[in-house]
Amino acid sequence: MSVGTLLRKIIGGECCENQNHTGTGLPKVLIVGSPNVGKSVLFNRLTGRYVTVSNYPGTTVEVSRGRSKVLEGRFEVVDTPGMYSLSAITDEERVACRLLLNEPAQAVLHVIDAKNIERMLGVTLQLIEAGLPVILVLNMADEVRRLGIRIDTRRLGELLHIPVVETVATTGEGIGELAVEIGEVQPAAGQKVDYSGELEQAITEVAEQLDEAGGISRRTRALLLLQEDSSDIEKLIGTQDAIRTEAVRAVVSAGRGRLEHSPHYYATLATKREADRILSRALSLPAPGMPNFREKLSRLCMHPLTGIPLLLLVLYFGLYKFVGEFGAGTVVGFLEDTVFGKGINPWVNRAAEAVIPWQTLRELFAGQYGIITLGVRYAVAIILPIVGTFFVAFSILEDSGYLPRLAMLIDRVFKKIGLNGRAVIPIVLGFGCDTMATMVTRTLETRRERVIASFLLALAIPCSAQLGVILGLLAGHPYALLVWAGAVATIFLLAGLLAARLLPGRGPSFYMELPPLRLPKLTNVAVKTYTRIVWYFREVLPLFILASVFIWVGRVTGIFDLLVRGLEPVVNLIGLPDGAAVAFLFGFFRRDYGAAGLYDLQKAGALSGVQLAVAAITLTLFLPCIAQFLMMKKERGWKLTLLTSTGILVLAFVVGFVANAILNGLGAQL
Amino acid sequence: MRCNFCGKTFDEESSRKACQRCAVFGGCKMLKCPHCGYEVPAEPGLIKWLKRKLKENND
Numbered sequence: 001m002s003v004g005t006l007l008r009k010i011i012g013g014e015c016c017e018n019q020n021h022t023g024t025g026l027p028k029v030l031i032v033g034s035p036n037v038g039k040s041v042l043f044n045r046l047t048g049r050y051v052t053v054s055n056y057p058g059t060t061v062e063v064s065r066g067r068s069k070v071l072e073g074r075f076e077v078v079d080t081p082g083m084y085s086l087s088a089i090t091d092e093e094r095v096a097c098r099l100l101l102n103e104p105a106q107a108v109l110h111v112i113d114a115k116n117i118e119r120m121l122g123v124t125l126q127l128i129e130a131g132l133p134v135i136l137v138l139n140m141a142d143e144v145r146r147l148g149i150r151i152d153t154r155r156l157g158e159l160l161h162i163p164v165v166e167t168v169a170t171t172g173e174g175i176g177e178l179a180v181e182i183g184e185v186q187p188a189a190g191q192k193v194d195y196s197g198e199l200e201q202a203i204t205e206v207a208e209q210l211d212e213a214g215g216i217s218r219r220t221r222a223l224l225l226l227q228e229d230s231s232d233i234e235k236l237i238g239t240q241d242a243i244r245t246e247a248v249r250a251v252v253s254a255g256r257g258r259l260e261h262s263p264h265y266y267a268t269l270a271t272k273r274e275a276d277r278i279l280s281r282a283l284s285l286p287a288p289g290m291p292n293f294r295e296k297l298s299r300l301c302m303h304p305l306t307g308i309p310l311l312l313l314v315l316y317f318g319l320y321k322f323v324g325e326f327g328a329g330t331v332v333g334f335l336e337d338t339v340f341g342k343g344i345n346p347w348v349n350r351a352a353e354a355v356i357p358w359q360t361l362r363e364l365f366a367g368q369y370g371i372i373t374l375g376v377r378y379a380v381a382i383i384l385p386i387v388g389t390f391f392v393a394f395s396i397l398e399d400s401g402y403l404p405r406l407a408m409l410i411d412r413v414f415k416k417i418g419l420n421g422r423a424v425i426p427i428v429l430g431f432g433c434d435t436m437a438t439m440v441t442r443t444l445e446t447r448r449e450r451v452i453a454s455f456l457l458a459l460a461i462p463c464s465a466q467l468g469v470i471l472g473l474l475a476g477h478p479y480a481l482l483v484w485a486g487a488v489a490t491i492f493l494l495a496g497l498l499a500a501r502l503l504p505g506r507g508p509s510f511y512m513e514l515p516p517l518r519l520p521k522l523t524n525v526a527v528k529t530y531t532r533i534v535w536y537f538r539e540v541l542p543l544f545i546l547a548s549v550f551i552w553v554g555r556v557t558g559i560f561d562l563l564v565r566g567l568e569p570v571v572n573l574i575g576l577p578d579g580a581a582v583a584f585l586f587g588f589f590r591r592d593y594g595a596a597g598l599y600d601l602q603k604a605g606a607l608s609g610v611q612l613a614v615a616a617i618t619l620t621l622f623l624p625c626i627a628q629f630l631m632m633k634k635e636r637g638w639k640l641t642l643l644t645s646t647g648i649l650v651l652a653f654v655v656g657f658v659a660n661a662i663l664n665g666l667g668a669q670l
Numbered sequence: 671m672r673c674n675f676c677g678k679t680f681d682e683e684s685s686r687k688a689c690q691r692c693a694v695f696g697g698c699k700m701l702k703c704p705h706c707g708y709e710v711p712a713e714p715g716l717i718k719w720l721k722r723k724l725k726e727n728n729d
Contacts, residue, residue, distance in 0.1 A: 035679040090704045132682040274721060398674040424708075515677025527717055528674070528710075535700070535711030592708075 024138040027106035029182055032096055032127070035082030037113040041169040043079035046070055046179075061095040070179040075106060086126045086220070087227045087264060100132065101236075103216045107133050107182045107310075114138035114151060116164070117283065119513055122268075126161065128188040131217040134162045135181050141166040141174065148286035156282040161189045171409065193274045199266040202226055202255025207250045210236075219322040225252050226263040291406040298405060298517045309411040314402070318393040319471055320481070327389030328472020335381035336603070345373045364552045370378065374549035376598045379541050386468035387536055388529070388591075389611070394464065395528035399520035408514070414496075426453050430461035438631045439460070452499045454636055456591060458493035458628060461649050462620050468594035470616050473602055480613035480670035487617045487659055491651075547593055560585075574656035575664065576615055577606055583615070587622050594619055609670030610663045618656035623649050671701070675708035682712075 029046070031039050033269070047066030056063050065077040079100050081092030088094040100108065110127055117138065127134045138144070138151060157164040163181040167174035195203060206222035215519035221236040225248070256263060287290065298308040345366075352366035366373050397403055410427070430437035434457050441453040462470060474481040554560025567581035579601050587594025598615050601607050607615065623645055632641040663670070672679050685701040700709040712718075 083703070084678055092681070092684070403675055403678070404677075527713070531711045531713055531717060534714045573721055647713070 001081065021193055026067065026074065028103055028492060029075045029077045029091045029107045029109060030080055030099060031077065031109045032080050032100065033123070033137075034084055034113070035092075035109035037111050037120075038169040039082070039111050040064070041139065041140065041375060042111055042167065042175075043077060044170055045172060045543050046077045048073075056095045056098070059091055059095055063095065071183055075182065078103070078105075083123070085123060085433065086130070087224060087267075099218055100127075100130070105133065107135055109135050109137050109178070109182075111137045111139050111169075111172060113140050114144045115140060115147060116151065117151065117518075118275065118279060119280065122271040124162075124376060125193055125274055126220070126270055127580075128160060128162060129193060129217060130215075130220040131187050132215060133185045133187045135178070135185055136160065136162060136164045137178065138164065138166045142168045144173070150284045152282045152284075156278070159278045159282060168529075187215070193267075193270050195223075195266055195270045197269075198255075198258050198260075199226070199263055201450050202258065202263070202571045205255055206248065209244075209251050209458060223263070223267060227267065228254055240512070253545050294517045298514070300660050301402065301405040301517075302412070304409065304412055307405075308413075311406065311409065312473075314397070318397070319390070319467070320475070320633045323386060323389045323468050324471035324475035324481075327385045328468065329475050330597075331385035331389070332382055332472060335385060336377075340373075340377045340381045343406075345377065349371045360556060363555070364549070369548060369551045369555065371545050371548040371552075374551075375544040376541075378593065379537070379544045382469065382472075382535075382596045382599055383544075383592060384533070386472050386532055390464050390468040391529045391532040391536075393531070395525045396520045399518075399524045401515050402422070404514050427456060427461060430457045431464060431467060434461060434463045434628045438628055438635060441635065449660070451640065452496065452638065454632055455499055455644055456492060458498055458644055459495055459621055459651070460488055462488075463592070466592045466595050466620070469592050470620065471600060473595065473599055474612060474616060477609045477670050479610055479668075480609045480616070481669075483613045483659070483663070483670060484616045484620070487613075487655065488620050491621060491655060508536070516571045525625055544593060570653060574614055574618060574653060575660035576611055577601070577605055579604075580615055584619070584622065589618055594622070610660070610668055612658045612669070613663065613670055614656050617659050618652050619654035621648065623652070623654055671705035671710075673706060673708055674710055676706040677704060678703065678705045680704050 011059050031038050031046075038470045043066070046068050051064055051066035053062050054063065061081050063081070067073050068075040069078050078099060080096040083093040083096040085093070086097055088097045088101075108127060110124050112124070124134065124136050136151065136156070146149065151166075153164045163185055165174055166179055167178060169175075177590040194200065202321055203219060203222045203226065206225055206430060210218045210221055212218065216236075225236055259266065281350055301310055305351070306539040348370070349366045352362045352370075356362040363370060365371050366412045368374065395407075409482055426437040426441045438459050441450045441457070456561065470484070471481070474484060551560055554563070563585055564578075564581045567584055568578045571580040571584060572578070580598065583594050583601060585594075585596030586597045595616075598607070598612075602612060629641065629645065632644065636644075671681070680703055682701060684704045701712050702709045
């Protein structure tokens with residue numbers, strides 16, 4: 001939401017619903033912090049039996065309130081929803097921020113999981129900078145001791161200028177000390193994070209325009225305005241005067257316009273830097289004699305020199321051996337040859353002949369392109385084992401926390417070669433589904449980034465289903481697989497570099513907090529795999545059946561044969577037999593449908609190693625599927641979508657032609 | 671629920687808001703993390719039922 005929109009909302013009086021919801025009149029103690037750090041357990045420790053739970057006005061977010069049972073019941077304790085930052089994204093965060101803005105508190109307890117203090121201290125710094133009466137609660141202190149981590153709470157308190165208390169909310173340890181601090185805490189002295197450069201100047205300029213309002217410092221309100229925070233703009237600006245708000249808007253826009261990257265990016269980095277500086281004096285991790293394997297592995301995954309070989313290992317064992325050889329080879333072989341080849345298809349064909357006297361109608365269900373003999377067979381015998389094994393491998397990677405590290409690795413490589421870094425998230429997601437990844441490009445900041453990322457996704461990123469089928473297709477031809485991977489990677493890099501040069505704009509930056517690396521849990525992997533397979537089949541089976549119906553209609557009307565005949569010279573041009581034209585036609589419906597068509601051809605022995613590599617390259621670069629096409633139209637508009645699709649179609653066949661010419665010219669035997 | 675990519679938690683309501691302007695009109699049955707945009711399929715009824723039963727047994 002732009003500042004203009006937000007200001008209009010203020011003038012229109014749309015925001016600010018509440019002040020004090022309970023009317024107890026007691027001073028408040030607000031418990032804030034990330035989800036799953038023990039806030040609710042602490043809340044229960046601090047309050048009695050009479051607790052009210054109600055939705056925050058205008059939302060479905062629940063807020064618990066209760067009278068304190070410690071400190072002689074002199075306080076109302078409020079358990080706020082989980083928040084990762086003062087700059088709110090979710091409804092929960094927005095409510096937590098509104099509570100902080102709208103309900104002046106005697107004390108704000110920032111509860112953190114002390115094991116993860118490095119990740120959570122940033123919010124403490126934000127709360128301190130806001131001038132709130134913060135107490136830092138290092139919860140789960142017992143786990144910290146068990147892990148050999150030492151936090152010098154006294155030193156930390158001195159550095160932050162706020163009380164710091166260690167607690168174990170589940171046992172009640174430290175609650176007495178916390179109660180004492182609640183009674184004595186004062187508003188934080190305003191320990192400042194140095195944002196340096198243009199952001200620091202912008203904050204100063206905006207802060208000068210703001211009046212003192214509520215309990216939040218002008219500096220914090222200025223930063224939230226620059227970050228387009230929408231939690232409670234009226235409070236942030238501190239006035240309803242239209243002329244003053246216009247002046248603030250102008251200063252915010254000017255300040256933001258001078259920044260090369262987003263204010264959020266600078267603020268996150270500066271806060272992290274400050275948190276690291278403070279913790280370097282108050283935190284000691286286990287002695288060097290106790291190597292932290294996960295930390296080391298995490299760093300190795302992200303460093304280009306070690307990360308790329310590790311990625312290749314993951315691809316080789318996770319995708320090539322497991323998905324390619326086992327899923328696409330062993331399991332597909334059994335389902336194709338035994339279950340459908342000898343069982344279902346012959347039976348369906350015989351049954352159709354016996355029951356349906358009309359040849360045309362019979363072909364809708366049985367025969368070469370029937371709904372059951374082609375559509376269901378593709379979906380169950382070819383796609384299911386391949387995406388099933390792929391989803392197992394993908395779920396293991398997901399549950400281990402490897403994916404964000406892969407994003408960081410690719411980001412580093414991207415930056416080195418001049419590509420845009422943050423596009424890495426949609427690009428990594430594209431390996432799951434290009435359609436959803438195209439939608440995620442919306443989160444990129446500039447139009448330039450969005451256009452480049454959409455183009456690369458449509459051109460050179462195979463979705464999980466297509467990737468699985470192509471791996472299965474090339475599993476018996478490792479050299480063809482290498483040629484395919486090399487060609488697609490080269491096209492991706494060249495197209496990305498070219499797009500980045502042709503489309504003017506500033507190179508963005510990417511930063512994300514990394515969740516811990518962990519051993520995948522069997523139950524998590526099973527649930528994730530099952531969930532994905534159910535989702536995939538709900539999506540894919542109706543489309544495969546629809547495609548069979550379209551093909552049937554096309555054959556009845558003669559359009560299908562016309563299109564196939566039109567495509568035959570083109571596929572011949574890239575060295576493929578006539579039969580490949582049908583596979584490419586299928587590819588218009590779904591990329592994996594087309595790849596499954598190639599699989600059929602390969603099984604029939606109609607494709608050599610070179611032809612397989614050329615077909616796989618061309619089909620990977622081929623047009624996006626219908627769903628992705630529609631998504632591109634929605635996100636980028638007709639003009640750009642048609643232009644991109646036409647360019648991709650031509651490029652796919654040109655690359656196929658060149659690859660075929662080179663491989664045949666070299667006399668390659670793949 | 672916890673995002674499989676960034677590790678942050680979110681609820682289905684926040685996820686639905688993150689999907690509001692999607693071209694698939696929410697028919698994809700995916701849940702989008704409002705923090706990083708990563709998407710995961712919504713849990714099927716069977717899994718939800720199993721989790722509920724397990725929780726009841728544990729309680």
